[in-house]
Amino acid sequence: MSQRREIKDRLFEQFARIGQAMSSSKRLELLDLLSQCEKDVETLASNSGMSVANTSRHLLILKAAGLVESRKEGVHNFYHLANQEVVELYCGLRELAERQLADVERIVDELYPGEERMEPVDRKQLIKLAKAGTVTVLDVRPEDEFRAAHLPHAISVPLPKLKNYLKELPKHRQVVAYCRGPYCLMASEAIKLLQSKGYKAIRLGEGIVEWQAAGLPLVHGS
Incomplete structure (x- = not known):
């Protein structure tokens, strides 16, 4: 050789x-x-x-x-x-697996059966609506993750604290909850709780990593 x-x-x-x-x-x-x-x-x-x-x-x-x-x-x-x-x-590895491996979609279907699948959300429109107070954006991750980076106009309400926070959440306003990304379960659990209490709530299937990859702004600090 x-x-x-x-x-x-x-x-x-x-x-x-x-x-x-x-x-x-x-x-x-x-x-x-x-x-x-x-x-x-x-x-x-x-x-x-x-x-x-x-x-x-x-x-x-x-x-x-x-x-x-x-x-x-x-x-x-x-x-x-x-x-x-x-x-x-x-992220590139994850996206490649999503495209190339049929088992990924099957497992995701098991993770989010039927109505739990994320609904499409226009990112820029979401920022405008949150800024105007028309939509409440909840970040249900732990507080240290929120401080590191979060979506514009989001409110930090870690999942364990959400039940006690409901009295401060207007029922007439739509709620969008997000967590660590498409395969994190915290936002899904938050949506279940919110919907059971009569809130119109949907899960944003993206987290800060996907948001940043799309070239959209993030906020750092409390």
Whole structure:
């Protein structure tokens, strides 16, 4: 084997490190969670349904591939995505799977049966209606994710607090709820609660990642 052939093999081995790091469904879910904001290992473990030890192991693999970075604060280790290109890589992988794998649509049908499927929403029109007070946009993600970035004119009402917030929510105004994106269940649960209480409510099937990818504005801070 020629020296240049060996060099080329080593080069493609480096490319493969990224693919290997993303070859776990749980590591993809961690990337999805970190696309919202920086999180500590314990929170990531809770959100992903893994033990802290397993979560740490997966994060170290992602870190070794340069996909995430970490910092220590007291006894807690915090992780964040290395850069915006990681978000784009994850979204591109997800979109490719949606186009190429028939099983994805079948599983999504199981996740959102019938009436739970998201309704189309004109993004720019939604911003105008929310600004005018015609529509209430609810961000039902945790507050730290809202502070990191949220849709314009959205109100932060984390899902566990929604029931107590209903008395402040006008029933004559349409409600649009969103969470982490098309496969997050928090907005779906919020819509079920709102509709059961007589609100006209729909789920926005996009989160901040999709919103940003479309070139639309986001708001940072409370």
